[in-house]
Amino acid sequence: MTIHKEGYTSIALSILFIFIINAIVEYRFADIAWLRWFIYIFSFALFVIILQFFRNPKRTFTRGENLIICPADGKVVVIEETQEDEYFKDKRLQVSIFMSPVNVHINRNPISGVVKFFKYHPGKYLAAWNPKSSTENERTTVVVEHKNGAPVLFRQIAGALARRIVWYVKEGDKVVQTEQFGFIKFGSRVDIFLPLGTKVNLELNQVVKGGITVLGELS
Template identity: 75%
Template sequence: MTIHKEGYTSLALTALFIFIVNAFANYYFADISWLLWTIYILSFALFIIVLQFFRSPNRKLNTDDLHVLCPADGKVVVIEETIEAEYFKDKRIQVSIFMSPVNVHVNRNPVSGIVKFFKYHPGKYLVAWDPKSSTDNERTTTVVETNQGIPVLFRQIAGALARRIVWYVKEGQEVKQGDQFGFIKFGSRVDVFLPLGTDIKVNLGDVVKGGITVLADFKNK
């Protein structure tokens, strides 16, 4: 396992904060051993929490052009037919994955193909499971047309704790299934919009892993 590049600054700031707090505690409360040990333990716990959040485990990806892979680790919270109003403007199957702060927050391309559309939207920070978060929160929308000519839309949505969405794609770029397309800090959601009739392979409540779990199947498309 490695640490994701998006975590370097956060880890450095966390280490600096811990150093300052501990130096202050040792200077002013050197005689209060129980307080010092409490601060030491809390400091260690804080660093471990931030460290695990930015972990980027090495994985053997389950790539296949006929499959749609999960773009993120987390839990499946939505599977429904809905109107996708930004790009398709018609009915699609929406599958949403909620990432809690303890999940790996690397986002991976669910399919290979060409990026036909990309847009970043500034916005609010409603809790990620709020239905309005799909349209009101800070988010990005990416559409990739697969090698079979099937367009797949996926959307990063910031949550109540997330304050920064990072993306690595742009229109016209060729992307590979399973490669990283972005990162969202501290709790968030990813929506995937698929053509009607796509064979969905997950169920509500399933715990999934980005780049490994098969989200859907294009064999009948």
């Protein structure tokens, strides 16, 4: 396992913060044993939490020409037909994956193809499971067209804790299935909008792994 590049700054800042509060305790409160031990334990826990959040575990990815692979780790919270008004402006099959702070937060391309549309939206930081988060939170929208002509839209959505969405794609790029297209810091969600009639292999509340779990199949 390695540490993702998006974590370098956060880890450096957390180390600086830990150093400062430990120095203050040692200098000002050295005679209060319980406080010193509390700060030691807090510092260790904070460092472990930051490290695990930015972990980049080694994986054997699942690939297939007509397969749709889960773009993120997390739990399936939505599988439903819905109206998609930003790009398609018609009915689509929506699948949403909620990423808690303990999940790996790397986002991966669910299919290979060409990026036909990309847009970043600044916005609010509603809880990621709130239905309004899809249209009101900070988010990105990416549409990739499969070589058979089927377009798949996927959307990074910031959560209540997230304050930064990172993306690595732009319109016109050729992307490869399971390669990274972005990263979301702390709790968040990824929505996928598929053509109606797409076969979905997931169930509600199922735990999935980005780049590994097969979400469905394009016809």
